[in-house]
Amino acid sequence: MSDVKIPYKIYLEENEIPKQWYNVRADMKNKPAPLLNPATLKPMTAEELGVVFCDELVAQELDETNAYIDIPQEIQDFYKMYRPAPLVRAYCLEKKLGTPAKIYYKFEGNNTSGSHKLNSAIAQAYYAKKQGLKGVTTETGAGQWGTALSMACSYFDLDCKVYMVKVSYEQKPFRREVMRTYGASVTPSPSNTTNVGRKILAEHPGTTGSLGCAISEAVEVATSNEGYRYVLGSVLNQVLLHQSVIGLETKAALDKYGIKPDIIIGCAGGGSNLGGLVSPFVGEMLRGENNYRIIAVEPASCPSFTRGKYAYDFCDTGNICPLAKMYTLGSNFIPSANHAGGLRFHGMSSTLSQLYHDGYMEAVSVEQTEVFKAATEFARVEGILPAPESSHAIRVAIDEALKCKETGEEKTIVFGLTGTGYFDMVAYEKFNNGEMTDYIPTDAEIQAGLDKLPKVE
Amino acid sequence: MSDVKIPYKIYLEENEIPKQWYNVRADMKNKPAPLLNPATLKPMTAEELGVVFCDELVAQELDETNAYIDIPQEIQDFYKMYRPAPLVRAYCLEKKLGTPAKIYYKFEGNNTSGSHKLNSAIAQAYYAKKQGLKGVTTETGAGQWGTALSMACSYFDLDCKVYMVKVSYEQKPFRREVMRTYGASVTPSPSNTTNVGRKILAEHPGTTGSLGCAISEAVEVATSNEGYRYVLGSVLNQVLLHQSVIGLETKAALDKYGIKPDIIIGCAGGGSNLGGLVSPFVGEMLRGENNYRIIAVEPASCPSFTRGKYAYDFCDTGNICPLAKMYTLGSNFIPSANHAGGLRFHGMSSTLSQLYHDGYMEAVSVEQTEVFKAATEFARVEGILPAPESSHAIRVAIDEALKCKETGEEKTIVFGLTGTGYFDMVAYEKFNNGEMTDYIPTDAEIQAGLDKLPKVE
Numbered sequence: 001m002s003d004v005k006i007p008y009k010i011y012l013e014e015n016e017i018p019k020q021w022y023n024v025r026a027d028m029k030n031k032p033a034p035l036l037n038p039a040t041l042k043p044m045t046a047e048e049l050g051v052v053f054c055d056e057l058v059a060q061e062l063d064e065t066n067a068y069i070d071i072p073q074e075i076q077d078f079y080k081m082y083r084p085a086p087l088v089r090a091y092c093l094e095k096k097l098g099t100p101a102k103i104y105y106k107f108e109g110n111n112t113s114g115s116h117k118l119n120s121a122i123a124q125a126y127y128a129k130k131q132g133l134k135g136v137t138t139e140t141g142a143g144q145w146g147t148a149l150s151m152a153c154s155y156f157d158l159d160c161k162v163y164m165v166k167v168s169y170e171q172k173p174f175r176r177e178v179m180r181t182y183g184a185s186v187t188p189s190p191s192n193t194t195n196v197g198r199k200i201l202a203e204h205p206g207t208t209g210s211l212g213c214a215i216s217e218a219v220e221v222a223t224s225n226e227g228y229r230y231v232l233g234s235v236l237n238q239v240l241l242h243q244s245v246i247g248l249e250t251k252a253a254l255d256k257y258g259i260k261p262d263i264i265i266g267c268a269g270g271g272s273n274l275g276g277l278v279s280p281f282v283g284e285m286l287r288g289e290n291n292y293r294i295i296a297v298e299p300a301s302c303p304s305f306t307r308g309k310y311a312y313d314f315c316d317t318g319n320i321c322p323l324a325k326m327y328t329l330g331s332n333f334i335p336s337a338n339h340a341g342g343l344r345f346h347g348m349s350s351t352l353s354q355l356y357h358d359g360y361m362e363a364v365s366v367e368q369t370e371v372f373k374a375a376t377e378f379a380r381v382e383g384i385l386p387a388p389e390s391s392h393a394i395r396v397a398i399d400e401a402l403k404c405k406e407t408g409e410e411k412t413i414v415f416g417l418t419g420t421g422y423f424d425m426v427a428y429e430k431f432n433n434g435e436m437t438d439y440i441p442t443d444a445e446i447q448a449g450l451d452k453l454p455k456v457e
Numbered sequence: 458m459s460d461v462k463i464p465y466k467i468y469l470e471e472n473e474i475p476k477q478w479y480n481v482r483a484d485m486k487n488k489p490a491p492l493l494n495p496a497t498l499k500p501m502t503a504e505e506l507g508v509v510f511c512d513e514l515v516a517q518e519l520d521e522t523n524a525y526i527d528i529p530q531e532i533q534d535f536y537k538m539y540r541p542a543p544l545v546r547a548y549c550l551e552k553k554l555g556t557p558a559k560i561y562y563k564f565e566g567n568n569t570s571g572s573h574k575l576n577s578a579i580a581q582a583y584y585a586k587k588q589g590l591k592g593v594t595t596e597t598g599a600g601q602w603g604t605a606l607s608m609a610c611s612y613f614d615l616d617c618k619v620y621m622v623k624v625s626y627e628q629k630p631f632r633r634e635v636m637r638t639y640g641a642s643v644t645p646s647p648s649n650t651t652n653v654g655r656k657i658l659a660e661h662p663g664t665t666g667s668l669g670c671a672i673s674e675a676v677e678v679a680t681s682n683e684g685y686r687y688v689l690g691s692v693l694n695q696v697l698l699h700q701s702v703i704g705l706e707t708k709a710a711l712d713k714y715g716i717k718p719d720i721i722i723g724c725a726g727g728g729s730n731l732g733g734l735v736s737p738f739v740g741e742m743l744r745g746e747n748n749y750r751i752i753a754v755e756p757a758s759c760p761s762f763t764r765g766k767y768a769y770d771f772c773d774t775g776n777i778c779p780l781a782k783m784y785t786l787g788s789n790f791i792p793s794a795n796h797a798g799g800l801r802f803h804g805m806s807s808t809l810s811q812l813y814h815d816g817y818m819e820a821v822s823v824e825q826t827e828v829f830k831a832a833t834e835f836a837r838v839e840g841i842l843p844a845p846e847s848s849h850a851i852r853v854a855i856d857e858a859l860k861c862k863e864t865g866e867e868k869t870i871v872f873g874l875t876g877t878g879y880f881d882m883v884a885y886e887k888f889n890n891g892e893m894t895d896y897i898p899t900d901a902e903i904q905a906g907l908d909k910l911p912k913v914e
Contacts, residue, residue, distance in 0.1 A: 174882035425631035
């Protein structure tokens with residue numbers, strides 16, 4: 001099909017928004033390892049998980065057999081407020097790079113949360129409301145998840161308590177106000193409001209926090225307050241399930257024009273965006289129907305895929321959550337303070353970890369000054385100011401497109417543009433002033449984290 | 458046509474983006490009064506205007522006969538990056554209000570400038586580039602126009618010098634970084650970099666600035682530097698012309714579903730959004746084809762339509778620009794320091810002023826705490842955090858919908874949602890903390906401004 005016919009933005013019709021999520025685990029021969037009870041080291045039962053999570057979400061978390069799960073009508077209606085998200089042909093970026101590659105990006109930033117996180121937030125809030133709960137607790141790093149959850153809770157009239165990693169809380173003063181505008185309460189983590197927070201503060205005075213700390217606090221508050229449950233914006237199977245709308249829409253948009261991608265690129269923190277974007281494509285690989293090169297991009301300062309170990313580990317710093325088998329740097333790993341934006345979780349989705357382990361995807365790590373160079377180059381020609389997280393994917397998409405320029409190959413590259421950078425201007429300012437630095441952990445630092453992994457057979 | 462068939466968001470196809478702008482002046486029997494040379498009080502000639510503005514833009518400024526003007530292909534291509542903008546059916550807001558009214562909004566915020574300003578910025582940058590200029594200068598208030606122009610200049614590789622009203626520069630530290638990311642230089646106004654700035658600072662030490670001051674500085678820089686021209690984001694006829702894409706797309710989207718609006722609402726500062734949104738509808742009224750109720754909404758703290766005088770006045774505080782006949786509060790009028798966001802220009806588009814004078818539209822003024830109440834209510838159900846400017850239109854749309862609730866009338870209300878509020882969180886924080894106040898100028902304050910209007914017959 002001739003390029004001329006492909007518009008700048010491929011929009012699906014409203015009735016083409018997926019009505020079912022796709023559960024990639026149903027097609028995996030090697031299923032992701034189960035969550036373990038940290039006390040017994042036995043797989044967590046639905047009942048045990050139900051103390052922390054909403055019942056229906058627990059069912060989704062444990063479901064390894066149903067490939068498609070119906071999206072409730074209320075969630076479909078909410079999706080219509082900001083979906084379908086466009087698949088954009090990056091004509092201007094291609095021209096600027098002078099590459100024969102064809103570059104597409106799935107843009108998830110056109111909603112107030114500024115990212116793809118809303119796709120799962122609205123689902124989790126819906127199930128919490130359906131269960132008759134008063135509210136939910138959560139953690140947020142860069143702030144997209146907290147914002148998304150605040151929006152979703154406000155829509156369903158649920159209370160929302162957000163623990164925000166302290167360094168982000170300080171770097172992004174306005175994120176808090178967006179969450180408050182949607183009626184959420186926001187506490188910088190670690191805080192004095194929880195036992196685990198007080199313990200962490202006593203052991204690490206002056207810590208700037210981590211996702212692992214904030215998770216511990218949010219879980220403690222959920223389990224010690226009647227009518228509350230904890231919700232998580234990444235890592236979990238249920239989140240990847242909800243985020244599959246990204247990949248399903250992307251695939252539908254590509255299919256409309258008969259486009260087959262050669263390379264699919266996504267940034268990877270806990271794996272919510274990457275997992276959602278690649279699910280339907282990996283499904284085809286798992287079923288032997290098709291083949292794609294899939295690249296996970298992570299920050300060099302928090303390199304769980306590329307330098308972590310595939311092992312059981314705690315998901316939180318306080319070690320009160322279940323153990324997950326995943327690529328991990330150890331639950332005490334905290335990225336260097338100069339690290340901007342999200343992608344700061346020490347572990348990785350266990351589904352993606354299994355897929356990576358089984359060779360269905362590659363991973364690369366990139367340094368943040370290179371990431372911001374790519375972000376600026378992209379912003380200037382594509383007119384979107386990308387989030388630092390998303391810009392990891394941009395970096396590698398540009399690198400792959402430049403390789404095509406050398407070889408003359410007309411590869412089709414698709415990447416996930418997860419969100420916008422409006423609340424990341426402190427980082428952009430550092431970059432604009434030439435003051436941004438990189439930090440790559442030493443082998444000894446990485447090993448120190450791995451040495452503390454729990455012993456699980 | 459049944460409501461069921463109307464989607465949440467009406468998107469046009471890429472090939473339905475307007476290929477011509479609509480010039481409402483061609484259909485006006487009473488043309489807007491011409492700009493006057495402040496020295497001679499004679500209408501400005503094309504040659505005189507060409508000292509300040511790009512040649513092709515001068516031609517558009519003076520064109521009162523051509524109803525449609527072709528949009529150059531390069532601008533059409535840029536429009537494809539972020540247009541068509543959706544016309545959204547506010548189903549959730551209607552439900553929340555319990556109104557029988559049908560509410561639609563044209564959302565112009567889904568681009569990095571965060572507003573409709575990009576529609577004219579890209580046109581003005583294109584003509585500057587075509588003329589072989591080195592760069593352009595401008596002023597910005599709330600920052601949307603400066604951001605939009607930075608993006609447009611970066612796209613065409615033009616230098617961009619922005620004078621930003623000091624109070625906004627201080628309230629919105631991150632706006633500056635977005636502009637810098639797009640390669641622009643940003644100076645808080647009034648500044649020491651110009652004669653007029655030094656004069657204003659000497660006369661009003663500690664002033665927080667005004668659009669009128671910033672315009673004077675930007676014009677001085679443009680006219681005293683070889684290869685530069687001045688560009689303006691509102692007020693001018695050319696800007697309303699470019700912004701007609703908003704109204705043309707809105708009309709095309711409504712026509713697709715056979716919807717005829719009863720009320721069309723837009724916020725009004727200098728008139729760029731309102732003029733663009735209503736142009737094609739007013740055109741029908743001027744040609745006697747149709748009738749609509751059109752409402753301009755302005756801040757009570759800067760009420761040029763509702764409390765100003767229809768007279769010739771300077772567009773800038775330094776009185777170095779041509780005189781325009783418009784509704785004005787006097788070129789020295791500066792809104793109270795507690796005024797949040799844009800809509801702070803002392804005057805109004807002369808085209809809109811003539812239409813208002815001739816009875817084609819109404820105007821109302823609203824206080825900002827009421828505006829932020831509407832903004833928050835809207836954000837919580839429609840999922841978009843609106844700009845303070847846009848929220849003026851939301852306020853009146855909600856008020857009209859509530860009137861329908863009382864009377865049971867199923868009116869169709871369309872309003873312009875010009876942009877997003879990501880950079881207005883200082884104002885939202887004030888509102889969230891209950892610290893926002895209102896200020897309505899006294900009659901004496903208004904009269905003081907009007908007493909200083911230049912004497913022109």
